[in-house]
Amino acid sequence: MRLASFIEGRNNNFNLIRMIAAYAVLVTHSFALVIGTGNAEPLQATLGMTIGSIAVDIFFLTSGFLVTASLLTRQSTIEFVWARVLRIYPALFAMHLLAIFGLGLFFTTLSWPSYFADPLLYKYLLKCLTLFSGSPYELPGVFSHNPYGDSINSSLWTIPYEIAMYTILSAIWVSLRAMPQYRQQAFNFVAVSGASLSGILIFLSYFNATAINHFIWLFFLFFTGSTFFILRNRIVLSHSIFFILLFVLLLASLNRHAFFIIYAATLAYILFYVAYIPSGMVRKYNKLGDYSYGFYIYAFPVQQSIAALLPGVSVLTMVIISSAVTLLLAVLSWHFLEKHALDLKGHYVNHTKKLLSFFPTSKSTS
Template structure:
């Protein structure tokens, strides 16, 4: 079986993988936010579970978003779909943070809180993701073990948008190439992935900072490459188990693990998304709450720490995880699912326009 054959339709494990990845980010944050130091395995492997989870997000995003670009009527529809996926839920958490959480937990008088320019700065930067994000709100979480950071998870979203922008620019360039479009797009994403992955490996062994852009570009465009070459990618339990076994053996030495991790993570993620089946596919009935978990986890955790001083990382996990999942469920039902309905409407309108222009 090939990846292309397995990836037909939407019956896969991506919802479950992303949900577990979002919970892994929450778990990884429990240690620094509760003043407990680095999460388990970070010193051994050189990478913590939260960082692995973020890489999983970028791989899955590259794989799925590239299919969206390839299959949609045009780049404008692709961009609109990305806007609907990122911004409505983001605006929800930003508004709740600024207008509800901040005034309730700030140590400053209400008038001083609202008069502080930091409130507007946080609102504009975090709601737009333009030029990075703001971290602080006046007087909020300043006494926490991880002081003043309101929603540290948002820092990866500008990188996500940059990946979308690069992919959209590629789409604009190749959209008039006709039958050559698929080959050119495949070559372009492979080139970007190769440069980014090579940069990660070279800088790792020369002990220089590869930067987050190279790391995220490799993960995203590795997923994109797997999507574009899906018809030639073999998939099955043998490949999944072999890849997992190699990664497990590589964990005995940190540098070897890093190379195996960089080279194998993308394949393992898409294999886990398509090979295991059966009862776990029922998770798809729940909906896609992963983005909501990612958005709400950090401020929920900081709030719990502020209200329960001295809480342990395990205690923080036990209290914050159910609260975060509940908020994520509300975000999915009340905001995200409704926003995504507009994506389908534009696809229909674009398809009708294209069909009309061909008559």
């Protein structure tokens, strides 16, 4: 069946996939935070990537698909922006406040007056406000003796890239408002071309043995996700194609150079097949809640805290303790903050449209 046949409603496996991906990041970081190096996870030497980096790729493919679906279905930039803001920032600010006034005050080696007087604290706080200038990493005197160093939350490096992709996607849509008859077709062409050209650049870089730019790689993944939504009426989700691609990918894992090429070419199809085809018991996870974002943003500071409290902790113990604590925080974050923030979208959208209605040249739903 065509991909378009499956995408109506929310009856899919994306919540579970994202939760598994967030957990994979926690596992990868457990090796790094215990051993003290980012290359500590065993898969890094075998495949040239970790399960955590694969998880990030899944996040960007999924995000590109779902947010493009949101934008093109509603065709409202205002709704798109508020949906993204309310999904990212409330939980992120809560995590930062906990880091500054909870973990920071508890773990800092400085006196509290010195801690609050240190310019590094306010640099951290300033970056927290938008993330456009990058993600904040250090607080004064916090985790400075940990094996991995004093990073508060290295997982956040992906969020400025995510925000950049949202900005590019919405900018493409807004820039085409002057041609309403062909807006959809032009948007589709630009998005698919962006995925194709970035893919070509990645393969050229790889074959020329030059480093692949982070932005271009994440751009490729995000807009490949967009492309799958745009071409949803042409893409067939087939058991045969899925198992052939999965077999080829597993076979390619015997050679790390071949693996990257096959991985880049097959990951999107494998992901969207798994997101929509398996059903039954696996769908019951959707009744729990979308805990993946909270799990992702809280895991690293929890793990750094464990590394500080339990010097010499093993990787397995780190995984077990941090999984339990992070899951608790993620559940609380979803039920008491995140889902309520998302419920405010209609309120803020309506107020924004009313505000823009005072400007005759504005088109509030564009």
